Amino acid sequence: MDTILQGIVNGTLIGSIYGLAALGLTLIFGVIKVINFAHGSCLMVGMYAAYWAVKLLGIHPYLAMVIVVPALFFFGYLMQDIVIKPVLKAQSDVREPTEVIIVTTGVWYILDNVTLMIFGAEYRVIQTSISGKIFELGDLIISKPKFYGFIATIVVSLALVWFLKYTKMGKSIRAASLDREAASLMGINQYRVYNIAFGIGTAIMGVVGCALIPFYYVFPTVGVIFDVKCFIIVVLGGLGSIPGALIGGVIVGLIESMGAQFMTSTWTELIVYVVFLAVLFVKPAGLFGSKLDW
């Protein structure tokens, strides 16, 4: 019984962090209609940024967000502006520009391998003041860094929803995602909107990076581990849907955590994919995806 409860709590906490990582991906897709294959690498950049901020400045990992998140925003902004925009422009008459996928795949390989060249293949773990700290409620053990990651997920998602609903830029982003041509006719600079949406999507990876480093290690291909999860979560929840990403994340986290109580953990990956396929079979647009579009 204890381990079941423990499994539920842990699955929800780690799942919410997966969900946060998937949020950036779903936002970028929802707006630009581009599947960002470099998403995991952006997470890797976020983790390295967080790692070095904590290591060199000696600050608390959550305080490091003040530096890491804006840095990642500009990183994403520039990546969209310099690398992806030219390709998008060349394909401006295509609704879902597939060439961009190839470009983002290239970015993924370049980022991972440049990191490998600069920092080497070694695993880096940093001991922060909250690493390995826990709350104990009776027999229930809750990892503090995971709990704070859960909080960060809620805060970031609420902030994102508020931003999209109530700010002018947020409204422009939604407009451009609904119909880029109509939005352009209304005087919205769609490429600026894309830059900002991409920047936000990447900035979220900065938050995830800071939330992960107290308990996870950093290495050049760390993104790949989360990449596949993010794609499953995003499609499971519905492409472009914010609640879909969060709920999808928690579902995957719970399956991994609870499944392992009843079978070897090698098999839980299988269960994730079975549930994934079952959902697509019943509801092809994903749990929260609308039939039309976002």
Place this chain on the structure above:
Amino acid sequence: MKRTSLWRNGFFGVAALLFAVVMAVSAGTAIAAKENVVKIGNIIPLSGPSASVGVQNQYACDLATEMINNAGGIKSLGGAKLVNIYVDSKSDPTVGVSSAEQLINNDKVNILSGCWNSAVTYPTTQVAEKYGIPFIVPVSVRNTITERGFKYIFRIAAKDAWWARDQFKFLDDMQKSRNVSLKTIAFVYENGDWGVGMAEQWKPLAAQYGYKIVLDEPYPSTSSDLTPVALKIKKANPDVLLLTSNASDAILLNNTMAEMKVKVKAIVGTGGGHADPMFRKNCGKNAEYMFDVVEWETDLGKAGIPEVNAEFKKRHGYDLAGESVDAFASVFVIADALERAASLDPKKIRDALAKTKLCSGPGMIVSYDCVEFDETGQNKNAGIVMVQYRMIGDSLERVSVWPESAARKGFKTVFPMP
């Protein structure tokens, strides 16, 4: 019109590029042919989950090669220099196989070496056997690699059967000498060839020594969260926990178990990730008192170890690990065989390797006396040491504790783990 011109430009561009590449490659081979070299093709993981150990392997080979070349190369071949060609296996068996084909057919290597991951070594050695190119396996421990009747495969490391055998011997020894009763046992291992192979060895041994198996858990090395595994261990509450882990998961599992307050009487690792210096650096106190099986340790009292280790540490900032030492020694085994073969004919190199009896020289910093291969190509002397992780000052150190003859002076095994 536009399309045609683009095609033409593209075509000429590509043709020019191809021409340049062909010229460069042929120039390269021309130079290589003139130089007196022996090419060793190393297929090791340089990216992906095993990259950190792969890179250490590479560093160790580089150091050994440099030592041999500086000492005059292979004298019977007119001072031929050893040249290492490294190919990244990405820990992927299919990449390993295709790299071996490429190294043999395009790079014309004289000897192959690798591949760290047993899952990669197993099919890759098959390619070498097919072409009749000698293949040195420094570390992959899966039994069956040398049990297929192959003639060109030689392994430096102990087989996993020997590792498992000594893990149980050690536990038995401890039970008797410390009067601790160990009844239940849990197996937690990565779900690749190596982990599964180890678990296959453990099961009959557990039955033989009268343990009750309370958990048998293969897990994927690339997990993003190992809390579920830690919880299962906690629930099963075994006396002994046997682990087989790669590098990243060893760190994650260890820290998660500490967080989840998993307590067992003895945790015994199987080298690999637990022997990786990164493990020590990243786990610290969380890994104290854990045991690990290794072939080698920096504190072994053998001539040459301090010097070689100091040089390695100076270059890369961390100590040699058992597996890097196997890689290091393997280069000396190759050099020794080449010296005796006095030829680059693969058959002659193979025959020289089969007659290896290397007992001295700068490469022999291994824990046992001589490298000698039996008829299957297995190094029959490969020995095993048990170490315990202890905090010494601020850092986690590996202290040799068993067998008694190899134990570091002034340390007493702490058993059961507090």
